Amino acid sequence: MGETVVIMGGGVIGLSCAFELQRRGHQAILLEINRCGGQASGAAAGMLAPFSENVEGPDAFFHLGKESLRLYPGWRDAIRSISGRYFEYSDSGSLYIAYHEADRLALEGRLLWQREHGSSGVLLEGDELFRKEPLLSRQVKAALYTPAESHLYAPDYVEALEHACRLTGVHFHEQLGGLEVAEWRDAVVVQAKDGRRFGGDRLLVCTGAWAQELEETLGIRIPVYPIRGQICAYEAEINPVHHMVFSNQGYLVSKENGTLVCGASEDVAGFDTTVTERGIERLRNWNKQAFPFLAEQTPFHRWAGLRPSTQDGYPLLGPLEESGRVIMAAGHYRNGILLSPVTAKAVADYIDGIKLPEMMEAFAPGRFTY
Amino acid sequence: MKKDTWHIGGHELHSRFFIGTGLFPNPYVQKEAIRASGAEVLTFAIRRVNLASTEDDSILQHVEGEAFRYLPNTSGASTADEAVRIARLARASGLSDWIKVEISANERTLLPDPLETLKATEILVKEGFTVLPYTSDDPVLCKRLEEAGAAAVMPGAAPIGTGLGILNPYHIGLIVEEAKVPIIVDAGLGSAADVVQAMELGVAGVLMNTPVAKAKDPVGMAMAMKLAIEAGRLSYLSGRIAKKRYASASSGHEQFLLK
Numbered sequence: 001m002g003e004t005v006v007i008m009g010g011g012v013i014g015l016s017c018a019f020e021l022q023r024r025g026h027q028a029i030l031l032e033i034n035r036c037g038g039q040a041s042g043a044a045a046g047m048l049a050p051f052s053e054n055v056e057g058p059d060a061f062f063h064l065g066k067e068s069l070r071l072y073p074g075w076r077d078a079i080r081s082i083s084g085r086y087f088e089y090s091d092s093g094s095l096y097i098a099y100h101e102a103d104r105l106a107l108e109g110r111l112l113w114q115r116e117h118g119s120s121g122v123l124l125e126g127d128e129l130f131r132k133e134p135l136l137s138r139q140v141k142a143a144l145y146t147p148a149e150s151h152l153y154a155p156d157y158v159e160a161l162e163h164a165c166r167l168t169g170v171h172f173h174e175q176l177g178g179l180e181v182a183e184w185r186d187a188v189v190v191q192a193k194d195g196r197r198f199g200g201d202r203l204l205v206c207t208g209a210w211a212q213e214l215e216e217t218l219g220i221r222i223p224v225y226p227i228r229g230q231i232c233a234y235e236a237e238i239n240p241v242h243h244m245v246f247s248n249q250g251y252l253v254s255k256e257n258g259t260l261v262c263g264a265s266e267d268v269a270g271f272d273t274t275v276t277e278r279g280i281e282r283l284r285n286w287n288k289q290a291f292p293f294l295a296e297q298t299p300f301h302r303w304a305g306l307r308p309s310t311q312d313g314y315p316l317l318g319p320l321e322e323s324g325r326v327i328m329a330a331g332h333y334r335n336g337i338l339l340s341p342v343t344a345k346a347v348a349d350y351i352d353g354i355k356l357p358e359m360m361e362a363f364a365p366g367r368f369t370y
Numbered sequence: 371m372k373k374d375t376w377h378i379g380g381h382e383l384h385s386r387f388f389i390g391t392g393l394f395p396n397p398y399v400q401k402e403a404i405r406a407s408g409a410e411v412l413t414f415a416i417r418r419v420n421l422a423s424t425e426d427d428s429i430l431q432h433v434e435g436e437a438f439r440y441l442p443n444t445s446g447a448s449t450a451d452e453a454v455r456i457a458r459l460a461r462a463s464g465l466s467d468w469i470k471v472e473i474s475a476n477e478r479t480l481l482p483d484p485l486e487t488l489k490a491t492e493i494l495v496k497e498g499f500t501v502l503p504y505t506s507d508d509p510v511l512c513k514r515l516e517e518a519g520a521a522a523v524m525p526g527a528a529p530i531g532t533g534l535g536i537l538n539p540y541h542i543g544l545i546v547e548e549a550k551v552p553i554i555v556d557a558g559l560g561s562a563a564d565v566v567q568a569m570e571l572g573v574a575g576v577l578m579n580t581p582v583a584k585a586k587d588p589v590g591m592a593m594a595m596k597l598a599i600e601a602g603r604l605s606y607l608s609g610r611i612a613k614k615r616y617a618s619a620s621s622g623h624e625q626f627l628l629k
Contacts, residue, residue, distance in 0.1 A: 056393065098417070099417070100416075100417040100446065100456065101446075101452055102415075102416075102417045102444065102445070102446030102447045102448075102452060102456055103417050103446055104446070105446045105447075105448060105474065105477050106417075106445075106446055106477075108477045109477035109478070109480075112477060112478065225396065225398045225399070227396050227397060227398060248417075248418045248420075249420050249427070266396075266397055267397060267431070268397050268398045268401065282431065285420070286420050289420075307396075309395060309396035309398065309399075310395065311395065311399060311586070311587055311588070311589075312395055312585075312586045312587070312588075313395025313396065313399075314395075333395075333396065367586065368586070368587070
């Protein structure tokens with residue numbers, strides 16, 4: 001017998017969990033105060049890059065990201081086939097570029113542990129590098145090439161995911177304005193602003209940057225902070241950048257629709273999603289150092305999203321200690337798109353009574369409570 | 371009571387905590403942790419900074435407008451020449467004329483190369499930099515760096531990022547005894563206990579990044595380290611008791627008895 005799972009939050013994490021639960025025979029009820037995919041999910045550049053996003057060492061977060069990347073091809077195929085919708089998914093690989101000889105040591109150190117953990121990365125320099133990425137600035141001294149990394153077009157992916165959820169029978173309730181958890185210990189009841197009540201066997205919290213609002217209700221510390229990420233895009237006639245290109249200042253990635261996306265300028269601005277001149281200028285100041293042709297161009301599109309970051313940078317993912325009736329999946333920071341398949345799998349596994357790997361303890365939602 | 375301040379290159383410092391800006395989970399936690407640490411000096415790798423417009427840098431932009439002194443480092447350099455080039459770039463960008471010389475030859479241990487470090491220190495001192503070399507905990511080497519004109523000498527407690535604590539307290543103690551410039555323990559500390567130990571050995575300050583930034587609660591840990599520095603410093607100044615083999619009653623009321 002399947003369970004009824006009330007999901008708060010219709011971002012990429014909530015949608016992914018709903019999809020996975022539904023296809024395993026549960027009934028997902030998805031509650032969203034605005035519209036699905038409206039926050040960080042739709043604003044993401046869609047990088048699936050656990051090696052480039054984790055440069056220090058193979059910690060639990062790296063393993064989570066790597067596992068999610070491994071799940072992605074199957075996940076992508078399922079969503080594409082069930083939704084009947086195509087979304088761009090490119091196995092472009094990535095280049096992490098360096099301007100100083102001094103960066104070599106850091107790149108070599110990274111290669112050393114990443115090659116032990118599934119990367120087929122190599123260091124490229126000179127002609128070899130510029131053959132791979134012809135328009136790259138000749139100031140770039142070397143780059144770490146990681147073939148295993150991919151990217152997808154996040155707005156289309158989230159839309160396909162939502163469509164797949166609808167077709168498999170997830171119950172959607174959007175534009176609810178506000179939600180309150182009325183009961184969670186013995187049964188789950190969530191009440192919307194208009195008084196409608198939604199009941200179920202479990203509560204799954206996927207409210208990203210807004211998860212902190214439940215601290216008092218659930219009686220645990222939920223240190224999730226919104227970090228504003230500003231992104232801009234250029235119109236590009238031919239595919240001018242062949243890989244995802246990372247530097248210590250940000251990233252660039254070409255999309256099939258003829259745009260070149262450059263992100264992200266991060267700052268602390270509460271829940272404000274205004275795009276600022278300063279934020280975009282910051283991107284323009286460094287990206288021409290990577291690709292000089294950008295000096296002549298003006299971005300045609302600028303936007304911002306709130307990335308839910310936690311106190312230690314890891315998401316809150318797993319059941320509450322007090323009651324397995326409540327499961328959290330929030331605080332994925334700038335890796336929500338990457339982590340969507342593995343998060344959905346972990347949540348559904350838990351509900352299906354499958355023991356989670358020990359590594360998942362690093363993400364226990366109660367870890368900040370003392 | 372006289373204020374317990376100290377000096378590097380003629381600059382008066384109140385805090386004894388140098389904090390690294392790297393590795394924090396996000397800009398919010400970074401800002402709050404730096405604030406909680408009370409640090410006046412921030413350190414970061416020059417190669418990670420956008421030198422063309424430092425105010426736009428992905429890390430430095432978050433601490434802009436506050437009265438910090440920057441101690442950029444040459445991490446990633448594997449020779450003296452490379453370190454010197456990086457230091458010149460940093461000064462030319464207007465960041466700071468303080469420089470932490472950091473030269474490692476091995477990407478697994480990141481242990482400093484003592485010969486290249488001495489060489490770079492000599493060159494940079496001649497060029498007018500305020501030089502703070504990060505080096506191994508060898509007392510003779512530390513003295514040689516001081517003689518070369520280092521404004522402070524920064525021996526490592528253990529390899530960078532390991533959190534192993536002070537592997538050779540005897541050496542750190544000797545280094546402090548011999549020194550006429552401030553000694554700052556740099557790298558390898560893990561917990562507040564390590565920090566107290568360093569300060570009790572008489573060092574002038576500590577430099578940390580990983581143990582704060584990678585803690586479960588970096589803001590809480592920054593505060594803990596700040597308090598540890600204060601506790602260790604005060605304990606050092608106040609003079610610990612001698613160790614004894616056997617108990618001696620602390621109540622000792624017999625001395626108050628009327629004879």
